[in-house]
Amino acid sequence: MEIPVNALLLDRETKASERPGDHKDELRLWLRLLTCSTLIESEIRTRLREEFKTTLPRFDLMAQLEKSTTGMTVGEVSQRLMVSNGNVTAVVAGLLADGLVDKRPAAQDRRVQVLTLTAQGRRAFKAMAERHEDWIAELFAGLEPAETAQLFHLLGRTKASLHNAIGRRQSGTPDSAGDQT
Amino acid sequence: MEIPVNALLLDRETKASERPGDHKDELRLWLRLLTCSTLIESEIRTRLREEFKTTLPRFDLMAQLEKSTTGMTVGEVSQRLMVSNGNVTAVVAGLLADGLVDKRPAAQDRRVQVLTLTAQGRRAFKAMAERHEDWIAELFAGLEPAETAQLFHLLGRTKASLHNAIGRRQSGTPDSAGDQT
DNA sequence: GAAAATTATTTCAGACCTAAAATAACTCGG
DNA sequence: CCGAGTTATTTTAGGTCTGAAATAATTTTC
Numbered sequence: 001m002e003i004p005v006n007a008l009l010l011d012r013e014t015k016a017s018e019r020p021g022d023h024k025d026e027l028r029l030w031l032r033l034l035t036c037s038t039l040i041e042s043e044i045r046t047r048l049r050e051e052f053k054t055t056l057p058r059f060d061l062m063a064q065l066e067k068s069t070t071g072m073t074v075g076e077v078s079q080r081l082m083v084s085n086g087n088v089t090a091v092v093a094g095l096l097a098d099g100l101v102d103k104r105p106a107a108q109d110r111r112v113q114v115l116t117l118t119a120q121g122r123r124a125f126k127a128m129a130e131r132h133e134d135w136i137a138e139l140f141a142g143l144e145p146a147e148t149a150q151l152f153h154l155l156g157r158t159k160a161s162l163h164n165a166i167g168r169r170q171s172g173t174p175d176s177a178g179d180q181t
Numbered sequence: 182m183e184i185p186v187n188a189l190l191l192d193r194e195t196k197a198s199e200r201p202g203d204h205k206d207e208l209r210l211w212l213r214l215l216t217c218s219t220l221i222e223s224e225i226r227t228r229l230r231e232e233f234k235t236t237l238p239r240f241d242l243m244a245q246l247e248k249s250t251t252g253m254t255v256g257e258v259s260q261r262l263m264v265s266n267g268n269v270t271a272v273v274a275g276l277l278a279d280g281l282v283d284k285r286p287a288a289q290d291r292r293v294q295v296l297t298l299t300a301q302g303r304r305a306f307k308a309m310a311e312r313h314e315d316w317i318a319e320l321f322a323g324l325e326p327a328e329t330a331q332l333f334h335l336l337g338r339t340k341a342s343l344h345n346a347i348g349r350r351q352s353g354t355p356d357s358a359g360d361q362t
Numbered sequence: 363g364a365a366a367a368t369t370a371t372t373t374c375a376g377a378c379c380t381a382a383a384a385t386a387a388c389t390c391g392g
Numbered sequence: 393c394c395g396a397g398t399t400a401t402t403t404t405a406g407g408t409c410t411g412a413a414a415t416a417a418t419t420t421t422c
Binding site for chain 2: 399402
Binding site: 264 | 377378379380381382386387388
């Protein structure tokens with residue numbers, strides 16, 4: 001894993017600009033990443049609204065619950081989706097009102113609220129998930145398989161860099177093979 | 182640019198799964214892209230709040246204005262940031278109240294509102310932009326230069342794929358060399 | 363075993379964001 | 393010139409999201 005300091009310096013020197021505090025390349029990279037993310041997100045948002053009269057946060061929350069057979073707590077969902085607890089509470093309120101989700105205190109620990117999809121919720125999600133998967137494939141259709149694989153790999157490296165820079169506070173979530181995050 | 186159909190079919194067949202409508206790879210790619218985007222965004226959001234008592238939308242809006250010497254209209258900013266007009270109106274209202282932005286109807290067309298940074302706004306932005314650039318570099322520090330270049334390239338390809346799938350409605354914004362989007 | 367600390371969730375205030383409707387200003391054909 | 397259509401922005405209603413404070417339940421510590 002060790003890279004000689006000389007190699008790093010050489011790499012630095014091969015960069016276009018030589019100004020000392022120049023990080024324009026990383027900035028451009030971030031802006032492009034953000035653009036891609038925003039484009040996909042808003043397209044999915046539009047299609048969910050038009051085709052299923054629902055929203056992305058609701059869909060994402062249901063997707064988490066669908067993956068768990070035993071249900072999830074508010075805190076678990078909040079961590080998975082990387083949103084605040086209060087936000088989960090609010091989105092769940094909407095899903096409860098629509099009868100798509102069930103919420104009940106855990107037997108052992110009455111602080112904990114266990115969330116599960118209702119039968120209706122599972123049906124509704126299944127229909128949406130199928131379409132959603134197609135939409136995503138359609139959006140990435142311009143990339144060849146080797147490119148998507150390479151991109152996936154580099155984003156994994158990016159994720160590791162981010163966790164390293166931010167601090168491994170929530171280090172209980174390694175990027176395991178089956179992990180879709 | 183033409184790729185023989187046979188080559189594509191072969192590529193398809195090399196994939197792990199052979200189920201007909203399987204697009205799990207693209208889904209995983211999207212989720213990982215979203216994770217990276219969310220991690221960066223919320224870290225920058227936190228730092229902007231803690232260090233400058235401001236928000237990301239305000240910073241992004243100011244960044245757009247700073248790049249333009251003659252000012253920008255509400256519509257232009259809205260297109261650049263990929264947010265609704267109404268949202269720009271609201272964020273600008275905050276910046277106006279803080280004396281960071283100036284808004285005035287255009288001389289020729291009084292429907293149009295021209296936005297510019299005030300002197301105070303430029304000062305404030307300059308201080309933030311410097312730190313912001315460092316933060317981004319710090320977050321990507323785990324990638325080697327060759328990797329950031331490769332990632333930048335692949336995200337460019339992704340962007341093209343997205344525009345192609347979504348429809349080139351706003352085709353007036355090509356991904357030119359100096360374009361930071 | 364009860365006070366203190368911790369943990370899980372909700373509430374709150376405030377900012378963001380959207381889509382759609384409303385408003386205001388411009389252009390253009392007749 | 394004048395009304396129909398277009399364009400730029402604002403307003404509105406409603407959902408999303410946050411951080412911090414409040415509430416409630418559990419665990420720890422003495």
